[in-house]
Amino acid sequence: MRMSQIFAPTLREVPSEADIPSHQLMLRAGMIRKTVSGVYSYLHLGCRVVRKIEEIVREEMDRQGAQEVLMPAIQSADIWRETGRWDDYGSEMFRLKDRHGREMCLGPTHEEIVTVTVRDEMRSYRQLPKILYQIQTKYRDEIRPRFGVMRSREFIMKDAYSFDRDNEGLDSNYSKMYEAYCRVFSRCGVDYRVVEADAGAIGGSQNHEFMVVSEVGEDALVFCEACGYGANVERAEAARPPESEHDAVKVRTGIRKVSTPGMRTVEEVTSYLQVGPSKLLKTLLYMADGEPVAAVVRGDRDLNEAKLKRALGVRELELASPEVIERVSGAPVGFTGPVGLRERVKIVADWEAVVVEDAVVGANAADAHLAGANYGVDYSADVVADIRNVVAGDACPRCGAALRGARGVEVGHLFKLGTKYTSALGVSYLDEGGVDNLVVMGCYGIGITRTAAAAIEAHHDDDGIIWPMSVAPYQVLVMPLNTQESVQMEVAERIYSELCGYGVEVVIDDRDERPGVKFKDADLIGFPIRVVVGPKHLGDGKVEVSMRRDRSVELVGIEDVAAHVTKMVDRELSVLMPQ
RNA sequence: CGAGGUGUAGCGCAGUUUGGUAGCGCGCUUGGUUCGGGACCAAGAGGCCCCGGGUUCAAAUCCCGGCACCUCGACCA
Incomplete structure (x- = not known):
């Protein structure tokens, strides 16, 4: 490919719409252009990167025996109604009607259609197990698209679905996908971590997320360097606090009302009363499936809504409105507490909150709190459970070592779905004994376009992108410094065509x-290897070969350079290849 | 959806307060001089000032109503 012809309009200045490095660099390097919010065109270089990642994914899926298929983006509402998700999916689904007024959607995911397709053909245990996958465009009308292709409304995803007779089969396929994912992300040259995650609306039992560690990641993670535990904070378990603390015989101060005029926040109350935030219990009122509930956590902790949902066994959870708060607590927002709520509501307390002695709590009265409150004495809870967010420094729930925190970009997700979809859609097979059984499913996603962005987040500097060899749009750039100098051009053209002959992906x-x-453009676009043909060394019959990654430079004879560079490319690729 | 912000040349921005018919830098075109880390000189091209109303002799500027985009939050396989 010739740089003079390539469609890669580079920008000197940073477009104002982008504020994370990968988004800025993808725009500046001419990889992508936005059409509307959250929808992008991939120009030549961006498209090459996407295809590279797809090909790696394809190879690793095939390696595990998965079969590629291609399912439609346009789907009928009917199959979504069968699983109930037509209504559940909400406004994140792009919906449309055909000319006959039939309801359709642009697929945000493909569980329904793949399951229905398999159901129509599924008869015997002899047809199992199977893993089907596709690399296809997904549509999700995100509330707020951001970070360029990191969270966009139209994006490319690899989604795979496994079908098994039983849980053992599922475990086996799950392990295969797990291994495939490890190999995919290793080959893409990104540093990843596998964490336990919340299953969310997709349901299912066990699941893992593959995260690329990055400051701009939208997910908070904790992991334990001692035992290898890792989890998304939305899922991470808090270690249970020792009970003894609570049972210890101590002189208690006794509960009493204290005046806290206008003090609504934890910060205001604790600094006014001169106590640490861990001695204050904050009480949050939620509407859980339409019923108000009170949740109590320590003042220095954040409540985890996913955990609260689980503790209550409810589907819908949202913070109560000020009107509800005033009705239930009998006081304005900011003074709610577990002692003496006006309305009898279910109280869920974090198990760390109930061991706080002589706590400060809201008095359910304007401008007042209660000091010296104790669980079991002054208040009680209907449920005591782990409902707070874990933070870095907390004890690991497995081994007790201090957890470390990080942020991550979710690039892959594995789910054990079990029979959630096959029971809803009636997918079964006959076993050897002629007995009808439900098919057991797993599903497995990789955000292809997001992986491209994550790779840039992980590999860039002030000058531009530093592509790992495996996903670089082109592997080598040959750069004659002055095209007016015929000798330079001749040498460069010769090296270029030799490299092409070796099968190297090269741009001149x-x-x-x-x-x-x-x-500047070479650094910005991030060609891993650059061959400079310039006047300094041409007299000695040499050219400069340099690596974008470490800016190392070596002089190589013109006759040898194509073979030499080809070897470098192969070496870089083999380093990324597991085993 | 809540809060904040921004829409002026391909990109980055000024001009809006105080109305007088649009500018700067980069990029682009042509010619010349240059040529190892975003050159210089000269001459050019390029604008529905987001859209629609209104006020006014006159609107990028003031008023009303939309729309789009960005950020934070809520939300989210």
């Missing part, structure tokens, strides 16, 4: 630009 910068412009 044949533009009549000054060297500075070419260097």
Whole structure:
């Protein structure tokens, strides 16, 4: 490919719409352009990267015996109604009607359609197990698209679905996908971590997320370096606090009302009363499936709504409105507490909150709190459970070592669905004994376009992208410094065509630009290897070969350079290849 | 959906307060000089000032109503 012809309009300045490195660099390097909010065109270089990642994914899926299929983006509402998700999916689903007024959607995911397709053909245990996958465009009308292709409304995903006779089969396929994912992300050159995650609306029992560690990641993670435990904070378990603390015989101060005029926040109350935030219990009122409930956590903790949902066994959870708060507590927002609520509501207390002695709590009266409150004495709870967010420094729930925190970009997710969809849609097979059994499913996703962005987040510097060899849009750039110098051009053209002959993905910068412009674009686009043909060394019959990653430079004879560079490319690729 | 912000040339922005018919830098075109890290000189092209109403002799600027985009939050396989 010739740089003079390539469709990769680079930008000197950072477009104002982008504020994370990967988004800025994808725009500046001419990889993508936005069409509307959350919808992007992939220009030549961006498209190449996406195809590279797809191909790696394809190879690893095939390696595990998965079969590629391709399912439609346009789906009928009917099959979504069968699982009840037509209504549950809400406004995140792009919906449309055909000319006959039939309801359709642009598929946000493919559990329904793949399950129905399999159901129609599924008869015998002899047809199992199977793993089907596709690499296809997904549509989700995200509330707020952001970070370029990191969270976009139209994006490319690899989604795979396994079908098994039983849980043992599912475990086996799950392990295969787990291994495939490890290999995929290793080959893509990104540093990833596998964490336990909340299953969310998709349901199912066990699930793992593959996260690329990055400051701009939208998920908070904790992991334990001692035992290997890792979890998304929305899922991470808090270690149970020792009971003894609560049972210890101590002189209690006794509960009493204290005036806290206008003090609504934890910060205001604790600084006014001169106590630490861990001595205050905050009480949050939620509407859980339409019923108000009170949740109590320590003042220095964040409530975890996913855990609260689980503790209550409810589907819908949202913070109560100020009107409900005033009605239930009998006081304005900011003074709610577990002692003496006006209305009898279910109280869920974090198991760490109930061991706080002589706690400060809201008095359910304006401008007042209660000090010296104790669980079991002054208040009680209907449920005591782990309902707070784990934070870095907490004890690991497995081994007790201190957890470390990080942020991550979710690039892959594995779910054990079990029979959630096959029971809803009636997918069964006959076993050897002629008995009808439900098929057991798993589903497995990789965000292809998001992985591209994550790779850039992980590999860039002030000058541009530093592509791992495996996913670079092109592997090598040959750069004659001055196209007016016929010797330079001849040498560069020769090296270029030799590299093409070796099967290397190479671009020649044949533009009549000054060297500075070419260097800047080369760094920005991030060709892993750059071959500079310039006047300094041409007299000695040599050219400069340098690595984008560490800026190392070596001089190589013109005759040898194509073979040499080809070896470098192969070496870089083999380093990324597991085993 | 709640809160905040921004829409002016391909990109980054000024001009809006105080109305007088649009500018700067980069990029682009042509010619020349240059050529190892975003050159210089000269001459050019390029605008529905987001859209629609209104006020006014006159609107990028003031008023009303939309729309789009960005950020934070809520939300989310």
